[in-house]
Amino acid sequence: MNHAVYGFIAGFRNRQKLASILRASPRDRETHAISPEALKQSGVTVLALDFDGVLAPHGRPEPVAEITEWLANCCTVFGPDRIYILSNKPTRERIDWFNSRFPGMRFISGVRKKPYPDGLDKVIEQAAATPAEVILLDDRLLTGVLATCLAGTRVAYINRPYTDFRNNPVQELFFAALRTVERILIALVPDKK
Numbered sequence: 001m002n003h004a005v006y007g008f009i010a011g012f013r014n015r016q017k018l019a020s021i022l023r024a025s026p027r028d029r030e031t032h033a034i035s036p037e038a039l040k041q042s043g044v045t046v047l048a049l050d051f052d053g054v055l056a057p058h059g060r061p062e063p064v065a066e067i068t069e070w071l072a073n074c075c076t077v078f079g080p081d082r083i084y085i086l087s088n089k090p091t092r093e094r095i096d097w098f099n100s101r102f103p104g105m106r107f108i109s110g111v112r113k114k115p116y117p118d119g120l121d122k123v124i125e126q127a128a129a130t131p132a133e134v135i136l137l138d139d140r141l142l143t144g145v146l147a148t149c150l151a152g153t154r155v156a157y158i159n160r161p162y163t164d165f166r167n168n169p170v171q172e173l174f175f176a177a178l179r180t181v182e183r184i185l186i187a188l189v190p191d192k193k
């Protein structure tokens, strides 16, 4: 099944979980403001990172400068072999960038796209971790965040993603609209009594 169609079906089934994640998420959460030390203290031992929006604006071949610094800090705290890139677009350029800058970090590829939990399941298996030790940072509710509901891992919903409307207006507008629509839909889910 196409991953977007699957997202709507699985999203509907998991609407209550998604709504509570959305409600519990801090406003204006940016990737680089997340403290790796605090994550570690809360019991996280494995980081799974989305790329588009979380490490860089859409379609960029490499993370932005402040994220390169943040990644280095994550490496110190968790070790590079405990950090995975889980993008629906694991392009050659991106993989090459990580191989040269952070050779220990691994791209998860060859799996069905998020929201299928396959990528997170692969992270759990490769890291020999429990789902509760893994956190995914993602800026999309109906792909990444939903995948965490299905795989049982933790999640940090990045609601203030990197964007570059000036250089990539069509793609950025498309994804901004998607993010808004999914936020509105999920915010409409009533609180469980």
Ligand SMILES: [Mg+2]
Pocket: 050, 051, 052, 053, 054, 138, 139, 140
């Ligand atoms: Mg993303």
